[in-house]
Amino acid sequence: MRIAFLNWRDSTHPEGGGAEHYAETVCRGLVARGHTVTLYCAAHGDAPASETVEGVHVRRQGGRLGVYAASTRALRADERAHGRYDVVVDVQNGVPFLSVLSTRSPVVSLIHHVHREQWPVVFGPVSARIGWLIESRLSPRAYRGRQYVAVSERTREELAGLGVDEQHIAVIHNGTDEPVALGTARRPDPTIVVLGRLVPHKRVEHAIDVLARLRPTTPGLRLRVIGQGWWHDEIAAHAEQSGMADDVDLLGFVEDGVKHAELAGAWLALAPSVKEGWGLCVVEAASHGVPTIAYTNAGGLSESIVHQRTGVLVDDLDEMTHEVARLLADHEAREEMGAHARDYARQFTWSGTVGAWERLLLHTARGKAPVAMTDAQSLTVRG
Structure with missing residues (x-):
């Protein structure tokens, strides 16, 4: 054709x-x-x-x-x-x-x-x-x-x-892209990752707000943001205003190998977007055994995430913060959810x-x- x-x-x-x-x-x-x-x-x-x-x-x-x-x-x-x-x-x-x-x-x-x-x-x-x-x-x-x-x-x-x-x-x-076999271990300190374009409707600011709420009680907690876009400066300003500038890494565009290494090293992924058709970022994180927390009413994210099995769907920022805190503190639950996420991601080729x-x-x-x-x-x- x-x-x-x-x-x-x-x-x-x-x-x-x-x-x-x-x-x-x-x-x-x-x-x-x-x-x-x-x-x-x-x-x-x-x-x-x-x-x-x-x-x-x-x-x-x-x-x-x-x-x-x-x-x-x-x-x-x-x-x-x-x-x-x-x-x-x-x-x-x-x-x-x-x-x-x-x-x-x-x-x-x-x-x-x-x-x-x-x-x-x-x-x-x-x-x-x-x-x-x-x-x-x-x-x-x-x-x-x-x-x-x-x-x-x-x-x-x-x-x-x-x-x-x-x-x-x-x-x-x-x-789902075949994950690169990097042999990368989880980072020793608790790390949250956000993957996606830096545009307003992705609401990366919500991830910064979660970090600000949990950082005082979670030593070493960091947020690493992968992606570029015209909203970069506003996100950086929000991190500065929240007092989190030193704990947020805006990595910009990275090559695939670096992206996979970042995902493999994360403890959790966040997808605070207003709406996604599917959520490619979710299954990419899942392919490395990393569960994602996202909003329930954000379109296809309620399909790329199987609630409480491959990740968690929440209704608001308070609930997102609570679930991040819970999973960061519960290694066994986090790893079990990550294993289910990896199996789920394998279905989509x-x-x-x-x-x-x-x-x-x-x-x-x-x-x-x-x-x-x-x-x-x-x-x-x-x-």
Whole structure:
């Protein structure tokens, strides 16, 4: 198949994160299975406008908002020059590309999570209302009758609440990167880790607040934050204002080997985000036997964490603080939970994710009706 992916950013973008890792891993996996894949995404810095990375053709054009029109123009131009794609994957990160208006190729809408809670966190009241109107009203109408993909059952439920036909939504989970065999032991001092982009809705400040509450009674306690983003200075300022600047390590972007070493050395992980589609950070920590504590009503985190088995789901900051204190003090409970987390993470493989996508895209490219499957298990490659 010739496949197009429209994604807001790619992983080389300074604000790239889990959604970009998901898209690129699927793209590379499809290329490895013999398909031709083009990824359309935003331009940034000195990144070339066009290049081929691990077999994936990457086309960068447009900025934060201009990427939508620029990518669909490039899509139309490429289809005029080389013929229609067999299928187009339109990744909606709050704002849709509306590729259904630009191509006659079958379109699949991939949605990691619904942004109801994020709009007012990141934007002012007027922009937030406009954004939510586009996401909740315009988009479901534009993609009505098309195949949807969600990355968790929670996202599928939320899409259905917006009026999307639940029988048109397949669920294809994230995979888990194979953990690097580093032989890294847990740090001798109690260590909490947060992994993710530094943006407001990730609420890294809550992890700092937990640290501030527990540091007086937990000698040596540290917080290590892995990730970069435009909210870095605000997080650093919050650590300073909380008196925790000396106990918080903002590590920024790190290479994969360093990331795995940091996760393997942590005692606990926190995911205080407002909303996640799945929670790639959770299963990455779990692959090293590190349980995560997150909020119950944060979308897919209630699925990537099995409550009180692979991690803990809490309702507020007070409860998060209590559970962190409990698990830091109980080595046996923490290690048992970590072992269950590691076993759970092993169920989610990128090869399984890519295989599910291949089956679903072949199904869609043949003009067949949208389906509701978990990981597209019952679809066959034969046709």
